[in-house]
Each structure stands twice: as C-alpha cells, then as structure tokens.
Amino acid sequence: MAPGRQIRPIPLSLGGIPDTRNLIGRDGQAARVADLLQQSHGVVLTGDRRVGKTSLARLVEERLTGAGVRVARTSAQRESMADFARALHDAVLAASPTGAARRELERWSIGIDAGPITVERDRVSASLDDLVRRATASSPTADGTGLVLIVDEVPELARLLDVTTPGAGAALLGTLRRLRQDNSGRLSMLLLGSIGFHHVSDDAPGTLNDLVQEPVGAIAADDGAYLARCLMLGARVTPTDDREVAERITVCAEGIPYYIQQIVFALSKRRGIVSPEHVDQVVTDALTDPVDPWNLRHYLQRIEPYYGAADAEAVATVLDRFAATGEPLGVDDVRHDPAVASLDPPPSRARLVGWIEKLEQDHYLDRVDVTRSRWRSGLIRRAWLAGRR
Numbered sequence: 001m002a003p004g005r006q007i008r009p010i011p012l013s014l015g016g017i018p019d020t021r022n023l024i025g026r027d028g029q030a031a032r033v034a035d036l037l038q039q040s041h042g043v044v045l046t047g048d049r050r051v052g053k054t055s056l057a058r059l060v061e062e063r064l065t066g067a068g069v070r071v072a073r074t075s076a077q078r079e080s081m082a083d084f085a086r087a088l089h090d091a092v093l094a095a096s097p098t099g100a101a102r103r104e105l106e107r108w109s110i111g112i113d114a115g116p117i118t119v120e121r122d123r124v125s126a127s128l129d130d131l132v133r134r135a136t137a138s139s140p141t142a143d144g145t146g147l148v149l150i151v152d153e154v155p156e157l158a159r160l161l162d163v164t165t166p167g168a169g170a171a172l173l174g175t176l177r178r179l180r181q182d183n184s185g186r187l188s189m190l191l192l193g194s195i196g197f198h199h200v201s202d203d204a205p206g207t208l209n210d211l212v213q214e215p216v217g218a219i220a221a222d223d224g225a226y227l228a229r230c231l232m233l234g235a236r237v238t239p240t241d242d243r244e245v246a247e248r249i250t251v252c253a254e255g256i257p258y259y260i261q262q263i264v265f266a267l268s269k270r271r272g273i274v275s276p277e278h279v280d281q282v283v284t285d286a287l288t289d290p291v292d293p294w295n296l297r298h299y300l301q302r303i304e305p306y307y308g309a310a311d312a313e314a315v316a317t318v319l320d321r322f323a324a325t326g327e328p329l330g331v332d333d334v335r336h337d338p339a340v341a342s343l344d345p346p347p348s349r350a351r352l353v354g355w356i357e358k359l360e361q362d363h364y365l366d367r368v369d370v371t372r373s374r375w376r377s378g379l380i381r382r383a384w385l386a387g388r389r
C-alpha cells in the first residue's frame with residue numbers, strides 16, 4: 001500500500017459500476033489512456049470478462065472531462081444500427097451543452113424509414129458522418145481534440161447485427177473506422193466490450209488496427225490489498241490481522257477487483273473473526289456452489305456459442321488437457337494426449353493451433369514462450385475443473 005493512504009470504508013459494488021472515487025488501482029492506466037486518446041485515433045480496451053474495462057473507461061472519461069475535453073459515452077448494446085446512432089446522438093448532445101455545435105446537433109436527424117437492410121445500413125452510416133460533422137464543426141477545444149467517443153459493448157452489437165445480416169457487424173466496425181479516419185485530429189474513440197472483437201468475424205480485428213490496444217488485467221498487489229482492507233471495513237468484516245487477510249484476499253482473487261469484491265462479500269456473510277484460512281474456504285465454497293455465485297460457469301457454457309456446436313466438445317477436451325496439469329504445454333503434447341487423440345475425428349495439428357490461438361484470445365490460455373501455452377488463471381482453471389468434474 002502506498003504510504004499515507006487512509007483505510008476508509010468502501011461499499012461493495014457487486015456487478016454495478018462503483019463511484020469513481022472507489023475505483024482502486026487504475027489511476028496510472030486511466031491517465032495513460034486519456035493521453036493516448038488525445039494523441040491518436042483512439043484506444044481499444046482488451047481483457048477478460050469483468051476484469052474492470054467499463055470501470056476503467058469511467059475513470060478515463062472523468063479525467064478527460066476534468067481537462068475540458070468533450071466526451072460522449074454510450075453503450076452499443078442496442079437492437080439495431082439505427083438505435084445505436086440515436087443513442088450516440090443523445091450522448092453527443094449531452095456532451096455539448098451550449099454553443100454552435102449544440103444548435104447544429106439539434107437539427108440532426110437519422111433520416112431513415114423502414115427499408116431494405118442494406119439501404120438502412122448505408123443511410124445510418126451517412127447519418128453518423130453527418131452527426132460527427134455537426135459535433136466537430138465548431139473549433140476544436142484548446143488541446144486540439146474535438147470529441148472523444150467512448151463506446152462500450154461494441155462487439156456485442158456487431159455480433160448481433162451479424163446474426164441477422166452476415167457482414168453487418170464488420171460493416172459497423174468499418175463505419176467507425178472511417179469516421180475516425182475522416183475526422184483525424186477532431187475525433188478519437190475508446191472502444192470496449194465484454195467479448196473479444198474476433199467474435200464478430202475473422203477480419204474484424206483488422207478494422208481496429210488504427211487503434212492502440214490497451215490490455216486490462218490485475219491491479220498491483222498493494223492496490224488489491226488496499227481495496228480489500230477498505231471493502232472489509234465497509235462490510236464490517238473483522239479480520240484476525242488486517243494486512244494478512246487482505247493480502248490473502250488479493251492473492252486468491254489474482255488481483256482482479258471483481259473477485260476481491262466477491263470474496264469480501266462472502267466473508268461478510270460469515271460470523272466471527274476472519275482468518276486467511278477462511279479466505280481460502282470461501283473461494284473453494286464459491287467454486288463448488290451449485291448456485292455459482294461468481295458466475296464462473298459461463299467459462300464452460302460459452303464454449304459452444306464461441307466455438308460452434310460441432311467443435312465444442314473437442315475444444316473442451318483440449319482445455320481439460322491444459323487444466324489437468326496447469327503447466328505449459330506445446331501443441332504436440334496436447335495432440336498426443338489420449339483423450340484428444342481419440343476424438344472423432346482427431347483434430348489435425350493445424351486445427352489444434354487454431355483453437356489454442358483462439359483460446360488465448362478468449363483469455364483461457366496464455367502463451368508462455370515460442371511454442372507453449374498454459375491456463376492463464378489458476379482461479380478460472382479451478383472453476384473449469386469443478387464444472388467439468
């Protein structure tokens with residue numbers, strides 16, 4: 001813990017977005033992302049589910065607005081492109097309280113009627129051009145950045161559009177990219193979502209290659225312990241030794257604030273004084289609880305939607321092989337595993353390489369050296385083993 005940081009009660013925020021004052025350990029990263037947004041076309045936040053991407057984006061927004069930069073934030077979790085365009089308009093309008101840009105924006109209209117989907121797509125794309133032109137028409141702010149758009153849940157909308165019209169998801173990402181390029185110096189974007197962009201289409205990540213990729217992961221050990229101490233105080237958890245218990249919490253949570261919050265919540269339901277062993281116990285209980293309080297079963301359930309029904313069991317068998325050891329494995333180690341070799345049909349080496357790379361993008365596995373990968377998180381590995389039994 002940094003010297004002089006006061007331990008103060010922080011309320012648990014299970015699932016919601018905490019007040020930015022209660023977001024711990026992301027200040028340095030928020031400052032870096034805010035700077036990047038003022039110097040480039042934008043940033044894409046990458047990281048596993050619930051690692052804290054949306055929370056980080058809130059801190060970035062606060063930092064930028066504090067510096068006088070105009071920021072419009074919206075979620076792309078909408079039914080259609082047109083809904084998304086309207087939501088973006090509302091967000092841009094809210095970020096432009098007065099002045100010429102506001103008057104221009106009030107005159108914006110999406111200008112589409114029901115029609116063939118491709119016509120609708122082209123018109124929405126044109127109306128987004130018009131929206132950004134109006135929003136950035138007045139002179140840019142002092143630092144030269146006219147507008148920063150923060151758009152959460154982008155891959156989710158792109159995937160949804162693709163289900164109804166193949167290619168529409170990639171077209172959305174292409175439209176956003178064109179907007180960035182046509183308005184270089186006036187517009188930048190912070191894009192994020194719960195699922196990876198590679199789920200939209202194989203070449204979707206290519207439409208982001210003008211953006212800086214910013215991985216979001218664990219917070220530092222001292223920040224994790226500080227968060228744990230503040231949460232314990234807020235939740236009236238009495239530890240045997242404040243520091244020792246807080247350190248055990250952050251180690252068990254692997255530095256992920258979401259799990260730190262969940263562990264403190266579980267401890268708050270126990271009676272009596274809490275020791276480090278109790279921390280281990282609540283983690284084991286959560287991993288084996290049929291109610292799945294930390295919602296970890298989705299690591300098993302999403303294999304089928306992510307990898308397709310035909311390959312789901314084979315991909316799960318590959319993960320079983322990695323989970324069994326926890327140690328780094330090469331493709332051939334996996335290929336010669338009896339359970340993998342007896343799959344019908346046995347996967348080719350190239351297919352295995354493809355799956356392993358995708359499993360890395362989906363944060364199951366981590367590449368450790370030129371040829372080998374291993375299970376990324378011990379906690380998720382245990383959840384996998386508990387779910388597969």
Ligand SMILES: Nc1ncnc2c1ncn2[C@@H]1O[C@H](COP(=O)(O)OP(=O)(O)OP(=O)(O)O)[C@@H](O)[C@H]1O
Binds near residue numbers: 049050051257
């Ligand atoms: N820096 C932080 N300090 C304290 N708590 C945090 C922090 N970051 C995240 N959390 C906690 O973790 C939870 C999940 O965070 P958040 O929603 O930001 O993650 P996400 O990566 O956007 O998740 P998803 O993949 O579901 O979109 C929050 O509800 C909050 O309780």
Ligand SMILES: [Mg+2]
Binds near residue numbers: 053054055152193194
């Ligand atoms: Mg989120």
